[in-house]
Amino acid sequence: MFVAVSFASVFNDLMNGFGYTLIIFFITLILSVPLGLIIMFGAVTKFKPLKWLTKGFVWIIRGTPLMLQIIIVFYIPGLLFNAPFKSRLLAVLIAFVINYACYFSEIYRGGLESIPKGQYEAGYVLGMKKSQVFFHIVLMQIIKRILPPMGNEVTTLVKDTSLARVIMIVELIQAAQFQTARHGIIWPLFFTGIFYLIFIGLLTLLFGYIERKLDYYKI
Amino acid sequence: MSKQEKPLLVVENLKKNFGALEVLKGVSFSVNKGEILSIIGSSGSGKTTLLRCLNFLEEADEGLIQVEDEVLFFKDAEQSGKENFQNIREKRLNFGMVFQNFNLFPQYTTLKNVMLPLWLQGKERREKKIAAFNLEKKNNIKNLKLELKSLKSEYKKNKTDENLKAVEAKKQEIALTKGTKADVLSLEEIKQKTKEEATNLLCQVGLSDKLESYPFQLSGGQQQRVAIARAMALRPKIICFDEPTSALDPELTGEVLKVIKNIKSKNRTMIIVTHEMSFAKDISDKIIFMADGIIEEMGTPSEVFDNPKSPKTKAFLLKTEENYICEDATL
Ligand SMILES: Nc1ncnc2c1ncn2[C@@H]1O[C@H](COP(=O)(O)OP(=O)(O)OP(=O)(O)O)[C@@H](O)[C@H]1O
Ligand SMILES: [Mg+2]
Numbered sequence: 217m218f219v220a221v222s223f224a225s226v227f228n229d230l231m232n233g234f235g236y237t238l239i240i241f242f243i244t245l246i247l248s249v250p251l252g253l254i255i256m257f258g259a260v261t262k263f264k265p266l267k268w269l270t271k272g273f274v275w276i277i278r279g280t281p282l283m284l285q286i287i288i289v290f291y292i293p294g295l296l297f298n299a300p301f302k303s304r305l306l307a308v309l310i311a312f313v314i315n316y317a318c319y320f321s322e323i324y325r326g327g328l329e330s331i332p333k334g335q336y337e338a339g340y341v342l343g344m345k346k347s348q349v350f351f352h353i354v355l356m357q358i359i360k361r362i363l364p365p366m367g368n369e370v371t372t373l374v375k376d377t378s379l380a381r382v383i384m385i386v387e388l389i390q391a392a393q394f395q396t397a398r399h400g401i402i403w404p405l406f407f408t409g410i411f412y413l414i415f416i417g418l419l420t421l422l423f424g425y426i427e428r429k430l431d432y433y434k435i
Numbered sequence: 436m437s438k439q440e441k442p443l444l445v446v447e448n449l450k451k452n453f454g455a456l457e458v459l460k461g462v463s464f465s466v467n468k469g470e471i472l473s474i475i476g477s478s479g480s481g482k483t484t485l486l487r488c489l490n491f492l493e494e495a496d497e498g499l500i501q502v503e504d505e506v507l508f509f510k511d512a513e514q515s516g517k518e519n520f521q522n523i524r525e526k527r528l529n530f531g532m533v534f535q536n537f538n539l540f541p542q543y544t545t546l547k548n549v550m551l552p553l554w555l556q557g558k559e560r561r562e563k564k565i566a567a568f569n570l571e572k573k574n575n576i577k578n579l580k581l582e583l584k585s586l587k588s589e590y591k592k593n594k595t596d597e598n599l600k601a602v603e604a605k606k607q608e609i610a611l612t613k614g615t616k617a618d619v620l621s622l623e624e625i626k627q628k629t630k631e632e633a634t635n636l637l638c639q640v641g642l643s644d645k646l647e648s649y650p651f652q653l654s655g656g657q658q659q660r661v662a663i664a665r666a667m668a669l670r671p672k673i674i675c676f677d678e679p680t681s682a683l684d685p686e687l688t689g690e691v692l693k694v695i696k697n698i699k700s701k702n703r704t705m706i707i708v709t710h711e712m713s714f715a716k717d718i719s720d721k722i723i724f725m726a727d728g729i730i731e732e733m734g735t736p737s738e739v740f741d742n743p744k745s746p747k748t749k750a751f752l753l754k755t756e757e758n759y760i761c762e763d764a765t766l
Contacts, residue, residue, distance in 0.1 A: 338538035341490050342552035343528045343669060352551060356542045433542045434651040 226395045226404055233391025234411055239305070240377040240387065244312040245370065251313060252320030259325055277318040283379050286311040290383045308380045316373060323365045327358040360430045367423035371416050388412075443468040443704055444673055449498035451484055458484045459495070460728040466673070466721070469701040473715035473736075474708045476725035477751060482708040485725075486675045489706070490532045491523045502529045502672060531666035531674040536682050537658045539650040539665075546646040549633035549665045556669060557625040568617035579609045636664040640694045656687030660694050667698065676707040712755055716740050724748045 258270030277285065290307040294300030301307045331354050339349035381390040388411055392404040442465035451459040458481045466472045474482050487493040489500060491508075500508040507526045539548050583605045590598040620628070637643055640660040650658055659679055666674050679695070680688040692714050695707070699718065709715050715722060715736070722739040724732040724747075732739055732748045743749045 332538075334534060334536060334538040335540070337492055337532075338534065338540070340492065340524075341527055341530070341532040342665070343524055344552070344555060345524065348555055352555070353540050360542075433649045435541050 222399065222401075226399070226401075227407075229391050229395060230388065230404060230407060230411075233386055233388040236305070236380065236385055236387040237374075237377045237411075240308060240312060240380055240385075241374055243309055244316050244373060244377075247309075247313045248316035248320055251317035252324055255317055255321035256324040256328065259321060260328065274318045274321060277315055278322070282311065282315050282376060283382050285315055286379060286382055289314075304383050304385050305380075307383060308385055312373075312376070316369070319369055320366070323362050323369065324358070326365070327362040328354070330361055331357055356430075357435050360433075360435060363423065363427050363430065367420070367427075370419060370423070374412065374416055374419065440467055442466060443470075443503060445499065445501040446489070447499040447501075449485070449488060449500070450496045451481075451488055451493060452496055458728050459488070461498070462725075462728075462730055464723060464730060464733060466704055466706065468704055470720040471699060471705045471707065471718055472721045472723065473719040474706065474723045474725060475710070475712065475715060475751070476723075476731075480725040481728045482725055483677055486532065486677050486706065486708060489673075489675060490530045491527050492532075505529075528669055529672050531669070531671035533659070533662050533666045533674065533676045533679050535678045537650075537655070537662045539658055539661055541650050544647050544649055545637060545642060545653070545661050546630070546633055548650070548661055549636055549668050550629050552665065552668050553629040553632055554626065557620075557629055558622065561619045561622070561625060564619050565617045572612065572615060575612055576609060579605065579612060583609065633664075633668065636667055637661070639667075639698060640664045641690075654687060655683045656690045659683065659691045663691075663694055663698070673704045673706060676705065676709070678708055678710060681710060710755070712740070712752070724751065726751070 255270060255274065258266055259274060261267050261270075286308055289311040290301060290304065335353055335357070336349055339353045344352070377387055378389045380387045384390075386394070388408050389405075392408040395404040396402060444466040446465070447463045449459055449462040450457070462481075462485060464472070474485070476482055484493060488495045495508060495510065497510050497512055498508070499506065507529065540551065543551065583602065586598070586602045586605050590602050634643070634646065637646060640663055642657060642660055642664070645653060645657060645661075650661070653661065659682075663674075663679070676695070680691050683691065688711070692711065695705070696718055699705070707715070707719070717736075719736050722732075722734060722736050723730050724739060724743075724745070726747045732743060732745045739748065740752065743752060
């Protein structure tokens with residue numbers, strides 16, 4: 217009797233934690249994928265000041281721990297502008313989106329730079345505009361190239377969501393650890409692992425599926 | 436005297452530097468419609484650079500490029516800046532280009548590779564036509580509305596049946612004008628036409644059985660033939676070939692050269708950079724031998740190959756002949 221009630225309430229708490237994990241994951245993904253594209257354009261522009269500014273920014277974000285960035289984003293408005301965040305989740309999301317956009321921008325840039333010059337030139341001599349060359353010729357090749365590294369990065373994002381606990385967001389692991397501490401039981405922590413394994417397993421299948429879909433041609 | 440034929444392409448004093456390196460040092464030649472000009476010369480003499488300047492993939496530093504009566508590029512020593520390098524996109528359409536390493540689009544089938552430029556151009560022309568039509572329509576409606584206004588005030592002053600009728604008629608005319616649509620092909624029709632044209636071009640290069648293959652499924656020779664079909668798609672006035680067979684295994688060279696021979700016609704003008712001497716001699720109306728960024732010798736195939744005047748040409752031809760003999764000896 218006692219055990220059954222405990223399982224239901226623990227599971228409920230874990231699901232709440234998993235909810236935060238999902239929110240952080242999906243919102244970060246949805247926003248950082250396009251933001252990364254914008255940052256990439258900054259990093260490859262011919263306008264030197266913007267280029268170096270962007271590159272410097274990306275270097276800082278990639279060169280420091282995401283955990284530190286979360287804490288800094290969380291404290292900046294309160295300590296510098298006397299307007300603390302009303303929502304901890306918002307602070308986490310801002311830090312995550314910026315961080316992942318920078319990583320994605322580097323992946324995009326690698327993809328862009330891997331496209332041979334001849335592809336552009338072939339388009340130009342056929343009277344295409346720059347935008348046409350990008351959307352009709354280059355884009356699909358870039359997508360194919362970046363799919364594997366994007367898959368890795370997205371998998372990492374799933375696990376990184378646990379960093380949100382650093383500003384007391386009760387995501388999956390934090391939720392499990394509370395249960396462990398409160399009831400002296402170990403299984404919530406293992407249970408957490410299963411959540412991650414299933415989630416990442418599904419993502420791996422999804423990326424594998426897309427890669428197979430694009431297998432009809434070779435670059 | 437018979438009327439002098441006017442050249443299709445005139446190039447005068449074309450110069451191009453890469454930093455301190457003078458790659459083209461003032462190149463002048465002309466090509467008549469339907470002619471085949473072959474350019475030979477040792478590595479680094481500037482042949483590719485010349486073709487790239489014609490296709491506006493590089494901007495020349497000085498010189499003139501003229502096709503028919505249109506000056507596509509002109510810059511003399513005093514001028515600088517990019518002012519003469521505008522509307523490149525349209526100017527490029529005078530030339531087609533076949534690259535050494537094909538540069539097919541890997542994600543598209545053979546057919547789509549050839550369709551893409553046709554489709555984009557067809558769509559763009561359609562949009563332009565619609566935009567022009569709509570602009571005119573808007574102006575027409577504006578004018579009609581002004582006329583309506585004056586008719587209305589006329590009617591207010593003088594409420595006759597006749598004036599009322601005129602107002603009604605004008606209103607109807609406006610409604611009719613508003614309902615008109617530009618007379619253009621639908622996108623579906625354009626696609627169909629594009630597909631037919633592309634299929635036809637691929638037949639000409641002997642690839643009608645490979646329409647649905649992707650580039651990676653084709654041999655190098657077949658890929659280059661697709662590239663030739665693609666270069667013909669937009670009907671450029673002049674097709675340039677940059678060593679079309681030098682990335683191919685020797686046994687695939689023949690099929691590509693044969694295709695080039697097949698597409699030769701009195702309406703098709705070609706400039707071919709090649710190391711295939713017997714091919715050049717056989718197919719060309721005119722040969723240019725380039726050395727160190729200048730035209731060392733120019734003339735008919737028999738003039739250049741059989742009676743070269745310049746010592747450099749002689750040395751070059753002797754060398755290629757030797758290579759040829761060596762290759763033969765290894766067989
Ligand atoms: N973008 C560039 N920047 C700097 N130098 C260049 C560039 N393109 C070509 N060159 C130089 O210009 C010279 C002529 O090159 P080009 O490719 O026109 O020669 P080519 O006659 O086509 O030779 P090949 O027979 O080897 O193809 C070479 O010395 C080359 O190194
Ligand atoms: Mg070359």
